[in-house]
Amino acid sequence: MQPARRIALDVILAVRESDAYANLLLPVRLQRAKLSTADAGFATELTYGTLRRQGYYDAVIALAAGRTVDRIDAPILDVLRLACHQLLSMRTAQHAAVDESVQLAKTVGSNSATGFVNGVLRTITRSTADEWRKRVLGDLDGDARLAAEFSHPLWIVRAFKAALAAEGRDSELENLLEADNVAPRVSLVALPGFSTVEELDAYPSPFSPVGATLDGGDPLQLEPVRAGRARVQDEGSQLAALALSRARPVVAGETWLDLCAGPGGKSALLAAEARASGAVLTANELVPARAELVRKALAVFDPAPEVWELDGTTIGDSHPDAFDRILIDAPCTGLGALRRRPEARWRKVPRDVAHLSGLQSNLLDAGLKALKPGGVLAYVTCSPHLAETKVIVEGALKKWGAAVERIDTPAVLSTVTGEPLDLGDGQHVQLWPHRHSTDAMFIQLLTKV
Numbered sequence: 093m094q095p096a097r098r099i100a101l102d103v104i105l106a107v108r109e110s111d112a113y114a115n116l117l118l119p120v121r122l123q124r125a126k127l128s129t130a131d132a133g134f135a136t137e138l139t140y141g142t143l144r145r146q147g148y149y150d151a152v153i154a155l156a157a158g159r160t161v162d163r164i165d166a167p168i169l170d171v172l173r174l175a176c177h178q179l180l181s182m183r184t185a186q187h188a189a190v191d192e193s194v195q196l197a198k199t200v201g202s203n204s205a206t207g208f209v210n211g212v213l214r215t216i217t218r219s220t221a222d223e224w225r226k227r228v229l230g231d232l233d234g235d236a237r238l239a240a241e242f243s244h245p246l247w248i249v250r251a252f253k254a255a256l257a258a259e260g261r262d263s264e265l266e267n268l269l270e271a272d273n274v275a276p277r278v279s280l281v282a283l284p285g286f287s288t289v290e291e292l293d294a295y296p297s298p299f300s301p302v303g304a305t306l307d308g309g310d311p312l313q314l315e316p317v318r319a320g321r322a323r324v325q326d327e328g329s330q331l332a333a334l335a336l337s338r339a340r341p342v343v344a345g346e347t348w349l350d351l352c353a354g355p356g357g358k359s360a361l362l363a364a365e366a367r368a369s370g371a372v373l374t375a376n377e378l379v380p381a382r383a384e385l386v387r388k389a390l391a392v393f394d395p396a397p398e399v400w401e402l403d404g405t406t407i408g409d410s411h412p413d414a415f416d417r418i419l420i421d422a423p424c425t426g427l428g429a430l431r432r433r434p435e436a437r438w439r440k441v442p443r444d445v446a447h448l449s450g451l452q453s454n455l456l457d458a459g460l461k462a463l464k465p466g467g468v469l470a471y472v473t474c475s476p477h478l479a480e481t482k483v484i485v486e487g488a489l490k491k492w493g494a495a496v497e498r499i500d501t502p503a504v505l506s507t508v509t510g511e512p513l514d515l516g517d518g519q520h521v522q523l524w525p526h527r528h529s530t531d532a533m534f535i536q537l538l539t540k541v
């Protein structure tokens with residue numbers, strides 16, 4: 093049995109059985125197995141592609157098996173999904189995909205399950221990928237058709253549709269869903285004062301002045317990354333941190349707070365910006381294990397910024413009118429980062445939005461209390477869901493009345509980026525994978541009068 097397929101199946105099993113994150117577990121398994129570059133690439137495509145397109149493959153499997161997928165043993169269903177990806181989306185030879193899948197099924201199921209896998213896969217091989225597509229889409233139309241075709245839960249398709257419509261970009265929904273199914277290239281940040289884009293031997297990113305894009309290869313092989321002078325970071329995240337640090341000139345001695353800092357990516361960039369301008373950053377993270385990651389991310393600084401472990405919703409009472417700049421990179425559904433977290437779309441449920449939006453409102457309210465009059469606060473999410481973005485900001489503006497004002501965030505970012513971002517109307521920034529090749533990051537700068 094090919095080790096690449098075994099690894100892909102193990103990761104997919106762990107994602108389902110123990111809520112593992114594929115993007116964290118897979119690199120560990122690949123490194124341990126010492127696969128060749130080609131085999132590691134094959135395992136990666138198999139794992140991520142299967143997880144992303146799971147909804148679509150389930151529809152194919154249900155048709156081929158003549159039963160709904162909830163009536164198939166979960167590990168056997170995982171084997172079938174893996175095979176579907178090879179048969180319908182990759183150029184794997186059919187006999188290899190079928191035979192190896194049957195071998196995999198033997199390791200996780202009974203003899204009868206092995207026969208079942210063989211039968212279902214033989215049925216799938218009798219039609220082309222295009223014929224299966226036609227069968228799956230059948231007479232579906234509208235959002236349901238897009239959900240099936242691009243393998244997204246229907247509620248997420250509808251949330252994206254509403255967020256695009258709010259910008260008059262209704263016609264871009266297919267492009268957005270498609271972009272979620274393509275693995276992004278690795279994006280790096282060169283921490284100012286510690287590294288440079290030139291040193292990273294990568295292409296300068298189009299928008300972030302401190303960003304670089306790798307064409308391929310393992311970023312951990314780069315010395316600046318290993319030393320913590322440069323980091324893997326989505327370009328949208330870089331722009332969110334820079335929108336705050338460069339919103340206006342820094343006065344030496346300013347106090348900055350990153351309220352929800354774990355695992356520390358934006359804190360590291362803010363700390364570098366603070367160091368260069370004489371400001372003092374404090375990071376805060378509720379979850380102790382994640383606060384440790386923040387300390388690790390900040391270890392390159394001497395002295396390293398303090399890391400607190402407070403509940404951010406209490407910061408307004410414990411530190412009223414205390415900070416010149418505050419970043420609230422709020423806990424969110426992460427719907428804007430689906431291309432980087434292949435299984436995430438199947439884990440989220442609509443009630444997550446309701447729970448998180450309450451927390452987001454409380455964090456924003458606390459942050460505004462902790463902001464000095466005249467200070468700048470950046471409210472950021474890596475989700476474009478309106479209930480986590482504009483609705484939260486509008487709620488805070490309503491509550492605070494004339495005491496809080498929006499800052500024209502697109503205007504601020506236009507002074508930061510190399511290329512114009514081509515944003516919609518309004519004072520917020522909504523980045524999009526299909527337009528900017530970034531996560532769908534939302535950024536709103538606010539000031540307290």
Ligand SMILES: C[S@@+](CC[C@H](N)C(=O)[O-])C[C@H]1O[C@@H](n2cnc3c(N)ncnc32)[C@H](O)[C@@H]1O
Pocket residue numbers: 329351352353354355356357358359376377378379382402403404405421422423424
């Ligand atoms: C979107 S992540 C932040 C990502 C981070 N800014 C970065 O760039 O690496 C949100 C973080 O908020 C933390 N969090 C959740 N509830 C919190 C609270 N009540 N107070 C402070 N942090 C909280 C989560 O544990 C999570 O680490």
